[in-house]
Amino acid sequence: MKSTKHVAVIDDSESVLLLIKKMLSCLGYEKVSCFSCPQTALDEINFGKTHYDVVFTNLGMPDIDGMCVIRELGKMNFRGAVCIISDLEDRVTELAAEIAKLQWVYLLGSIAKPITLDALEKTLNKLPRPDEMQFLQNAAMSREELIKYLIGGNVVPYYQPKVNPLTKRVESVEVLARIFDPERGMVLMPNCFLATAVQHGLVDLLTTTIAEKTATDMETLAAIFGPDVTVSINLSAQQLGDLSIPNRLDALFKAKNVLRQRITLEITEESALSSPEQLESLNRLRMQGFGVSLDDFGTGFANFRHLRHLPFTEVKVDRSLISKIHNDHFGQAIVRSLADFSLESDCKVVAEGVELSEELEYLTSNYPSMLVQGFLICTPKPIEELEAWYLKWAAQCECSEKVKS
Incomplete structure (x- = not known):
């Protein structure tokens, strides 16, 4: 090839x-x-x-x-x-x-x-494979196409693990939306449909569809990674402006007998998180028992004030701060501050976008309790491929430990 x-x-x-x-x-x-x-x-x-x-x-x-x-x-x-x-x-x-x-x-x-x-x-x-490249760069699909995929059940969850480098266990998985095109046998990436969903007010329907399928997958995820594994679902700051969303999510997972403690909502900040409605929704999600994560820290509007005053249970460090962190004193200083904050506040820290072995080695050596996520560890996968990956990952970790000893 x-x-x-x-x-x-x-x-x-x-x-x-x-x-x-x-x-x-x-x-x-x-x-x-x-x-x-x-x-x-x-x-x-x-x-x-x-x-x-x-x-x-x-x-x-x-x-x-x-x-x-x-x-x-x-x-x-x-x-x-x-x-x-x-x-x-x-x-x-x-x-x-x-x-x-x-x-x-x-x-x-x-x-x-x-x-x-x-x-x-x-x-x-x-x-990427040629078919993936084609759809990575395709223009955004039309509203009618997206609705067709949503109604047809073609929106599917892909999962990307967050690994504890100390125990080598998968403690959490992030859910990422994909669309399967059955006619062409191809998987469409978010940049093909996410802008369309935002433009035409279909983000809530997209989120609900992914949440429902994730709830159905919870039993399988627990069988693969253990009963304590949690799942993270993306939720935009804009969606938090709808005061009904906490109760709708609560009802959805309650109907599927999924404990809210096993679900974390990753808040993506394409706009400032400041309106009374947004803050009320965030607080209500915590009151209901959901975890809430501040996504992409280091970009956009995210800052330490958010972490200090809002009830986040997790913060995800953006790839821009993790990239070549073993040589980047600025990134090291930010991550060190976040690690210190997490010890004081019981807020988990996740390093996302880990792609180099040097990055993983630096994070593992300095912050062994910090969760890591990225292509170096595992690319987003459909649930059918997760168990095979986990068995291979565990075997690689075991082999690595034997070599060190």
């Missing part, structure tokens, strides 16, 4: 191009085109006959730099993945990555120079 993928590498250094091409060959990628001139590469990608599955571009190049390349790829509606190569400081690279997302480019990740074979392999392992 690797040998069929076309890769383009853009760098003004001929020696770097030769090195990356050799590494890609070692990893099984033989169809590699190298470009020392960014404009030539852009012309080839835009007008050439070859479809490129992934483009690696150096960030710091004269005349046309990596940000220009990414901007032009966005303009030409490039349908492959993009990876940034950089020897610049982390904050410059991270901002370039954020800009790439705003250009509607699918960013695979970034690799620091000097490039290693391991870093290249880990990045390419995140390359």
Whole structure:
């Protein structure tokens, strides 16, 4: 499969191009085109006959730099993945990555120079399948299409574990919405339908559908991970403005005989959490026994004042603070403060978006009671695949412990 993928590498250094091409060959990628001139590469990608599955571009190049390349790829509606190569400081690279997302480019990740074979392999392992890539970048579906999927029962929950690195146990799983298209046999990602749900007032119906299916799965999840495993469901700050939502969720899980203590609502902050209605709904959820989690801490409107004054039982540290935390003193300072706060307040901390072994090692060494979540551990999976993953994970952990001893 690797040998069929076309890769383009853009760098003004001929020696770097030769090195990356050799590494890609070692990893099984033989169809590699190298470009020392960014404009030539852009012309080839835009007008050439070859479809490129992934483009690696150096960030710091004269005349046309990596940000220009990414901007032009966005303009030409490039349908492959993009990876940034950089020897610049982390904050410059991270901002370039954020800009790439705003250009509607699918960013695979970034690799620091000097490039290693391991870093290249880990990045390419995140390359989606062709059908996934197609739907990752598709335009938002119409209101009618989404309603059809909702009515047809095609909205399905995928689960991503939160692992205790000390015990190696899965203590919680986050529920993520997916849509299964039976006609094409494909799974549609949230960026295909979430904006449509928000625009047309279908978020509550989407949340209710996922919550009902999750409630049905609770017995299976308990059989896989143990009776104490909890489940997290995403709820937007905007939804909290509806004072009826706590009672509706309470009735839903009560009807399914699911204890509210086993359900956590992850509050995503696309807007400030400040209106009386939002605060009342948040408080009522806690009064009813639900856990409440502050999602994406470190982005948007989230701050320590929220944690101090609102009854959160969990805080999730955004990937932007976890990325390369082993070398990031700013991220280390924030996470250290959160860890200290959690000890005082009995509020769990979850590090989300863990993708590098160095990140996991740093977190495990310094904060062994902090839960970790991310692609390094497990990608979101349908419930049918969770048990097989957990058995494999447990075996890997056991093998690792034996090696250490």
